Amino acid sequence: MSQNGYHSSNGAAANDRVDAKGEMKFSYGGQAVIEGVMMRGAHTAAVAVRDPNGQIVVHEQPLNATLYRGKIAKTPFIRGVIGLWDALGLGTRALMWAADIAIGEEEGEKVNFNGPIGWATVAFSLLLGVGLFFLLPTAAATGIGHLLGLTAAPVAEAGAAVESTGSFLGYQALPIGWEATVINFIEAVIQLGLLVVYIWAIGRIPDVKRLFGYHGAEHKTINAYEAGAELTPEVVAQYPIEHPRCGTAFLLTVVFVSVFIFSLLGRPPFLLLILSRVILIPVIAGVAYEILRFTARNIKNPIVRVIVKPNLMLQHLTTRQPDLHMIEVAIVSFNHVLASEGLLPREELVIPPPRPEAVSPTLAAERAKA
16 A cells, blocks of 8 residues: 555556456446446446545445356457446446435435336436437438438339328338448438537536546546556546547447448338337447457557547547546545455555545535535
8 A cells, every 4th residue: 555545556567467368357347427436347336426525435336246257248249238238227326326425315325226216217318318329310311311312202012103201201111232321321420420419518517527527537547557557646647538448439339330230231111220220239239349349459559549549539528637536536436346356455445534625516515505
């Protein structure tokens, strides 16, 4: 342990933490939450949140052994689907717990991540995400394709054109070809545009900016750990804000993978088209995840670095440079994950003293009114 109370890696080399294939010796990830960070290992998810008094509160949630440590977690393509569910399920419920702590709900520490309200929120978030980023672009691209004359009205059995209702929903299905590919590309552009505009818009909200700051703290902490650095705020702050395995990079990869997979289907009838977008989400997620793992493992390759450049650039929309207090929270969360993996003795876990100056200005103002 270092002199300031944080766990020290004692200058461990980065290759002490990876296997012969260049991958980390244990699986982990992270996510920003309200006034804190969630870090996930193979055994436990740890959420560290700063409460209205400036004290860091930690909650540890055991993870399902079958999903996170069994054969499923090691099976290519299947593990990508698990990763998607991880982001939607565990992440959403962690946000709810963090919100309770951040606003000073004392019972928040007793909240179970698997409560009915949590699952209902996950289901609503999933439906909203599918509708906004998959079904809406599909409908919009279909309409644009109709306006551009890339799709035609349905035809009668005898080959004569039937009377058109003027609705693009009744277009003639397109086989694999350039027309279908162009419309699928338009769909992907709309999908990406909605994603970028949505992230940019919410990023202008002050409290979301703080959330993005914690996202940056999460990235810096993991980058420092992978480099074998000492996990202290001052040291971690020197590391990059981007990370090749970021969820933002995953979303962008999903967009590009969807263009390829959907182009293999042409443009089936509209209802079947919509259904295909929903059914193929796990397939796209699985492929995108494997691509992300490959690029992260080979990030030193010059060609790979060029390929992932758009992913790293997009991360600047969802991250902000964190202050030392935010990094402090991320380190506490990550150290608890290290302890759950047996990589850090429990007795070395340290919760720093309360720092009232680190409390969110919004929450501090609300507390003052109360």
